[in-house]
Amino acid sequence: SIAAHLKDNANQIYIGTALSPSHFSDAQYQSIAAAEFNSLTPENEMKWDAVEPSQGNYNYGQADQLVQFAQQNGMKIRGHTLVWHSQVPGWVNGLSGDTLHQVMIDHITNEVTRYKGSIYAWDVVNEMFNEDGSYRQSIWYNNFQTQFVADAFTAAAAADPGAKLYINDYNIESINGKSTGLLNLVTQLKSQGVPIHGVGFQAHLAVGQIPSDLAANLQRFTALGLEVAITELDIKQNGQSQDAQAQAYTQVINACTSTSGCVGVTIWGFTDKYSWISSDNACPWDGNYQAKPAVSAIEQALK
Numbered sequence: 036s037i038a039a040h041l042k043d044n045a046n047q048i049y050i051g052t053a054l055s056p057s058h059f060s061d062a063q064y065q066s067i068a069a070a071e072f073n074s075l076t077p078e079n080e081m082k083w084d085a086v087e088p089s090q091g092n093y094n095y096g097q098a099d100q101l102v103q104f105a106q107q108n109g110m111k112i113r114g115h116t117l118v119w120h121s122q123v124p125g126w127v128n129g130l131s132g133d134t135l136h137q138v139m140i141d142h143i144t145n146e147v148t149r150y151k152g153s154i155y156a157w158d159v160v161n162e163m164f165n166e167d168g169s170y171r172q173s174i175w176y177n178n179f180q181t182q183f184v185a186d187a188f189t190a191a192a193a194a195d196p197g198a199k200l201y202i203n204d205y206n207i208e209s210i211n212g213k214s215t216g217l218l219n220l221v222t223q224l225k226s227q228g229v230p231i232h233g234v235g236f237q238a239h240l241a242v243g244q245i246p247s248d249l250a251a252n253l254q255r256f257t258a259l260g261l262e263v264a265i266t267e268l269d270i271k272q273n274g275q276s277q278d279a280q281a282q283a284y285t286q287v288i289n290a291c292t293s294t295s296g297c298v299g300v301t302i303w304g305f306t307d308k309y310s311w312i313s314s315d316n317a318c319p320w321d322g323n324y325q326a327k328p329a330v331s332a333i334e335q336a337l338k
């Protein structure tokens with residue numbers, strides 16, 4: 036274990052982890068999460084299929100457990116995620132047009148209102164871009180083109196005017212077609228007065244592939260007056276050493292701390308034991324809760 040906990044750093048950024056209460060029976064999981072981090076993101080429990088499995092039948096139990104855990108341990112909460120092409124409940128997939136639009140607004144209003152005042156930031160729209168910067172063909176885009184984005188942010192802002200409202204995506208960490216498509220969209224949304232406050236860079240990365248222009252790219256977005264955050268960081272070992280992995284974690288933390296307006300870094304699960312990346316040891320703690328060199332590297336980088 037390490038001398039100081041990650042959250043006890045003098046830096047102004049928060050350090051978070053994705054969590055799931057399905058692992059709360061594992062005492063070490065809970066104790067490391069509470070000791071090391073001052074923010075959490077529900078890994079699946081606030082997604083639409085989890086909270087409204089059939090229309091009007093709400094199931095907020097697991098999400099509530101995470102909110103309670105955060106409050107007991109002085110952690111911020113990143114709400115994840117309101118409008119996404121994935122993990123949409125089956126009953127929604129059969130809808131279209133005005134009916135679909137209304138259930139989207141109702142879902143946002145219901146969930147954001149339930150947690151009003153408790154959520155630091157919501158990922159309002161998740162993963163709406165293709166790799167070339169064009170729009171993903173989703174139930175949302177196919178029905179409403181990009182209008183669903185403004186409508187979703189407006190509904191979320193009405194339900195909790197105090198929450199920071201984010202658009203979130205992956206493979207946007209470098210200056211590329213996808214991140215430029217996103218930059219163009221958020222520029223347009225801001226000029227239209229849409230209540231958007233932040234951009235989340237998921238950062239599912241691999242050793243040897245940390246973009247050297249990450250900080251420069253973040254700064255393209257903060258220059259628009261938006262805050263930015265690293266929202267789902269994990270770094271596959273990719274055949275390299277744990278020390279190389281630690282250095283890669285350092286690079287990402289440094290890109291955030293060197294960017295005024297980068298408010299925090301969230302790791303997408305802190306232990307390999309439960310990571311969605313099952314076989315490439317992408318987390319700072321291994322499957323037996325032993326800290327890898329990445330943990331002290333993150334601690335140093337946060338100083």
Ligand code: G3I
Pocket residue numbers: 078079121122205237267311
């Ligand atoms: O809960 C059911 C369980 O009842 C069932 O028996 C089991 C059988 O497969 O599935 C369980 O659901 C799984 C769920 O995780 C909870 O464990 C789903 O199959 C599985 O697909 C789901 O995966 C999640 C994935 O999002 C879904 O897209 C991962 O845990 C989660 O880490 C991942 O997170 C996403 C972010 O939300 C968005 N960015 C990418 C990131 C990684 O894919």
